[in-house]
Amino acid sequence: MIVTFKTKASGDLIYFKEAAVQLLQLMGRDDKIPSALYAEDVSAALAKLQQGLAAIADKDRAKAEQAGNERADSEQDSKAQISLNTRALPLLEMLQKAQKKQCPVSWE
Template sequence: MIVTFKSKASGDLIYFKDAALKLLNLMGRDDKVPSALYAEDVPAALQQLQQGLAEIAEQEKVKVQQQEEGQASSDGKKYISLNTRAIPLLEMLQKAQKKQCPVSWE
């Protein structure tokens, strides 16, 4: 399943459901799809997401280090950190905060 984040402040973002739900949880939201943030709730969600990503960055360093050493994950796929995946959403939330726009996902 795919989750699309939308805001008038930027273009649409498309995430696979598992990544989207992790990011929503880090923002302090439940896994309800579709849903939305009011414009006044965007700054708090952005702050929570940034804090959550900082906390898991240490955990991801181990996986990134293993990848750099030439070790792949057990299924042979390269690991892409949640922090890397979150960059477009962070940018969307920052633009939405600046322009005072809501953010929705479906």
């Protein structure tokens, strides 16, 4: 399933449901689709999302340090995966634009 995030402050964003639900949960929202954020709630959702992504990045960094060079050899052969932090960048930009222009954000 596809989830589309919309706001008048920027273009639409399309995510697969799994990634969208993870991002919504980091924003402090449930997995209800469709739903929306009022303009006055965008700032709090953006802050929660940034904090959650920072925690995930710290956790991933700690795992990488523990694994050391052992993982480096095996990862070169394995399929590359895109991190949630990377996937979240367009949504972060959208929320920042919505916050600046005081626009609501919806998803369906």
